[in-house]
Amino acid sequence: MRFIADMMLGRLARWLRLYGYDTLYGVEDDDEILRIARDEGRVILTRDATLSERARRLGLEVILLGSNSFEEQIEELKSFGVEFRELFPANARCPKCNGPIKPVSKEEIRNKVPESVYRKYDEFYVCENCGQIYWPGRQWEEMLKIDRKLRGEQ
Ligand SMILES: [Zn+2]
Incomplete structure (x- = not known):
């Protein structure tokens, strides 16, 4: 849909x-x-x-x-029959622009994220349309909480 x-x-x-x-x-x-x-x-x-x-x-x-x-x-x-499955970065589209998101290696984003983020995380994704980089940081944790609530898991 x-x-x-x-x-x-x-x-x-x-x-x-x-x-x-x-x-x-x-x-x-x-x-x-x-x-x-x-x-x-x-x-x-x-x-x-x-x-x-x-x-x-x-x-x-x-x-x-x-x-x-x-x-x-x-x-x-x-x-209306719209299904909501657990949030998973690789399945998501970019919330900013609706572009598809794909996983990227750490090397590819080396100079594009803050040094502290680069050191702390190993998993990164990039929007193929607008170039926005995503990683499973605190904001993602907050979204997962809302996700569980929306899907009735807590
Ligand atoms: Zn985007």
Whole structure:
């Protein structure tokens, strides 16, 4: 399932990317959202009933979310059959740009991360699109906690 999320769903879009879902975000114009959804076969995620209704009339797939909270939005998506598997860096897409993420050797990122990070970690990933480097640091640990909560493991 590939998505396009409206401007009210920034946090949800970032998390969908982390869970490996190809999710476009940042398109402001409704006509443009509808066009992209049609051309690329994406499911529209929106909190806007008007946009949802327009999409339905055009025969496009749309999920109208009722909640403002991203935790509840995840629950709503589950009820529409969207599956959330444990977060795993190699399966994730870049939360910033939606690009694919691949593992890289330490050598490749040597001068691109702070020295302390380079010494402390052995596992690194890079976004093939924007070049952002990721490693399983404290931020990742925090995300795993949220991940377990979202998937009902604690
Ligand atoms: Zn990126």
